[in-house]
Amino acid sequence: MAKEERKRKHQDAAIGDGESKKVKKEKKEKKEKKEKKEKKDKKDKKEKKDKKDKEEKEEKKEKKEKKEKKEKKEKKEKKDAEPESHAKSVGAKVSSSKKSTVKYEQSEAINSYSQDKVDEFLKSNEIAIDDPENTGLKPILDFSHVDLDSRISKALEKYPTPTPIQAASWPFLLSGQDVVGVAETGSGKTLGFGVPAVNNFLRLGKQGLKILCVSPTRELAVQIYDNLVEVTKSTSVKCTVLYGGVPKYEQIENLKGANVVVATPGRLIDIINDGAINLGTVDYLVLDEADRMLEKGFEQDIKTIMQNTAGASRQTVMFTATWPKEVRELASSFMKNPVKVNIGNRDELVANKRIEQIVEVIEPYHKENKLLSLLRKYQSKNKNDKILIFALYKKEARRIESLLQRNSFHVAAIHGDLSQQQRTSALDAFKSGRSSLLLATDVAARGLDIPNVKIVINLTFPLTVEDYVHRIGRTGRAGQSGIAHTLFTEHEKHLSGALVNVLRGADQPVPEELLKFGGHTKKKTHSVYGAFYKDVDTTKTAKKIKFD
Numbered sequence: 001m002a003k004e005e006r007k008r009k010h011q012d013a014a015i016g017d018g019e020s021k022k023v024k025k026e027k028k029e030k031k032e033k034k035e036k037k038e039k040k041d042k043k044d045k046k047e048k049k050d051k052k053d054k055e056e057k058e059e060k061k062e063k064k065e066k067k068e069k070k071e072k073k074e075k076k077e078k079k080d081a082e083p084e085s086h087a088k089s090v091g092a093k094v095s096s097s098k099k100s101t102v103k104y105e106q107s108e109a110i111n112s113y114s115q116d117k118v119d120e121f122l123k124s125n126e127i128a129i130d131d132p133e134n135t136g137l138k139p140i141l142d143f144s145h146v147d148l149d150s151r152i153s154k155a156l157e158k159y160p161t162p163t164p165i166q167a168a169s170w171p172f173l174l175s176g177q178d179v180v181g182v183a184e185t186g187s188g189k190t191l192g193f194g195v196p197a198v199n200n201f202l203r204l205g206k207q208g209l210k211i212l213c214v215s216p217t218r219e220l221a222v223q224i225y226d227n228l229v230e231v232t233k234s235t236s237v238k239c240t241v242l243y244g245g246v247p248k249y250e251q252i253e254n255l256k257g258a259n260v261v262v263a264t265p266g267r268l269i270d271i272i273n274d275g276a277i278n279l280g281t282v283d284y285l286v287l288d289e290a291d292r293m294l295e296k297g298f299e300q301d302i303k304t305i306m307q308n309t310a311g312a313s314r315q316t317v318m319f320t321a322t323w324p325k326e327v328r329e330l331a332s333s334f335m336k337n338p339v340k341v342n343i344g345n346r347d348e349l350v351a352n353k354r355i356e357q358i359v360e361v362i363e364p365y366h367k368e369n370k371l372l373s374l375l376r377k378y379q380s381k382n383k384n385d386k387i388l389i390f391a392l393y394k395k396e397a398r399r400i401e402s403l404l405q406r407n408s409f410h411v412a413a414i415h416g417d418l419s420q421q422q423r424t425s426a427l428d429a430f431k432s433g434r435s436s437l438l439l440a441t442d443v444a445a446r447g448l449d450i451p452n453v454k455i456v457i458n459l460t461f462p463l464t465v466e467d468y469v470h471r472i473g474r475t476g477r478a479g480q481s482g483i484a485h486t487l488f489t490e491h492e493k494h495l496s497g498a499l500v501n502v503l504r505g506a507d508q509p510v511p512e513e514l515l516k517f518g519g520h521t522k523k524k525t526h527s528v529y530g531a532f533y534k535d536v537d538t539t540k541t542a543k544k545i546k547f548d
């Protein structure tokens with residue numbers, strides 16, 4: 001039994017030993033497994049972390065790159081939209097980088113003509129081009145030298161060749177650059193700024209209200225509108241006109257779907273204040289008679305209008321026949337690196353040389369009799385010759401109107417005291433020839449293109465010599481000749497020097513009596529310059545306009 005017991009114990013022990021070895025082994029294995037697992041987990045974790053870090057890094061990098069790309073793109077877009085990034089010369093092919101959409105390619109015909117030919121053309125037409133970006137764009141010598149929309153070309157068929165201001169300014173305007181264009185009265189400036197505006201509108205598939213032309217007087221606004229309607233008549237471009245003195249309602253209705261707006265500043269601002277027009281889409285803004293628009297009477301209005309337009313992406317265009325130094329600084333504050341196209345040395349005040357200028361110095365009290373005798377003289381040559389008489393003040397115009405009527409002259413009159421309807425019908429009567437005499441204040445001095453005005457009589461000298469140049473410019477238009485007969489009195493002697501310069505500049509005789517005033521050259525803009533014909537909409541109520 002004891003032996004049995006021992007054997008069993010031994011066996012038990014043996015089993016026990018065996019078991020503990022197995023357990024130990026198992027434990028060891030377990031431990032190893034655990035350690036292995038931990039190691040693997042750790043490794044996995046590390047790999048995961050590395051991967052995550054890498055991903056995060058890549059994501060960050062990607063984000064950064066994206067951001068940089070976006071910023072770069074935005075910067076480029078902004079730059080492209082800024083008017084100062086003008087066209088750069090690319091050899092024969094010149095295109096503008098100003099707006100990504102604006103491209104002007106100089107035609108093969110232009111590329112092929114030599115610099116000598118260009119110089120000769122510039123010289124013979126007295127064209128000076130100041131091109132601050134050195135784009136090297138050459139003028140066009142023929143309408144076929146620009147790739148105009150065929151519907152616009154059709155509207156130009158009646159003209160043989162571009163006028164010098166059109167020839168020299170179109171390449172710059174078509175390439176999207178800001179332009180100051182200064183050229184004599186009656187030299188086609190309206191189509192000068194109008195054709196490129198409409199052509200780019202069509203070519204670039206623009207939509208909405210894009211073109212705004214601002215003019216100082218109602219009659220001129222209507223005339224510009226008529227010109228643009230003529231140019232766009234075969235297209236779907238819609239033009240409309242806003243001016244004071246007539247009800248607003250219909251004008252506001254006409255704004256629906258308009259692509260081109262021509263406006264006088266007062267009515268335009270009135271309609272802006274009504275919230276009936278949004279100029280934010282306008283990217284081509286013209287100031288016609290730009291020096292007048294920048295004078296004191298309009299300055300604030302123009303600032304408001306500018307602030308309402310598309311800003312940096314706006315192409316700003318200023319055209320005029322006179323460009324006094326006094327307005328140039330203000331002009332440049334609205335423009336970016338403008339190209340200056342100057343026809344006929346217009347850095348100085350120059351009158352149209354085809355106008356014969358006669359200046360008579362007389363006593364103020366002789367003026368009315370002198371006028372009557374001048375009218376008889378000129379009408380005896382040809383009763384139907386159109387004669388435009390300028391007075392300075394509305395009161396004077398009224399007095400002269402009755403003087404002429406008393407003396408059996410059939411005269412139409414246009415001045416600020418008349419209703420718009422009266423003004424319009426007087427102008428129509430003169431244009432159509434129903435009345436061969438028109439008596440006007442300076443409301444008719446600028447821009448009006450009345451066919452066949454043969455004689456301009458200045459009964460009273462205007463407030464500035466610039467206005468004199470514009471007044472006499474109602475004759476001698478589009479290559480024709482004309483006569484300007486001016487009565488000059490001691491009341492205007494402070495302007496004698498400037499007038500002498502204008503006469504000399506146009507190779508006209510200078511009367512001895514004019515020189516006796518001492519050749520003053522004081523050329524100060526009158527503080528109320530233009531106040532006599534600022535179109536004020538009397539129907540509108542005053543509204544406070546806030547500026548930044």
Ligand SMILES: Nc1ncnc2c1ncn2[C@@H]1O[C@H](COP(=O)(O)OP(=O)(O)OP(=O)(O)O)[C@@H](O)[C@H]1O
Binds near residue numbers: 183
């Ligand atoms: N290429 C052209 N060839 C001949 N005549 C033209 C040409 N372009 C325009 N005209 C005509 O010339 C006349 C004068 O043009 P417009 O009224 O535009 O002159 P302007 O230079 O604006 O004058 P202002 O300084 O007095 O405003 C218009 O009757 C117009 O039809």
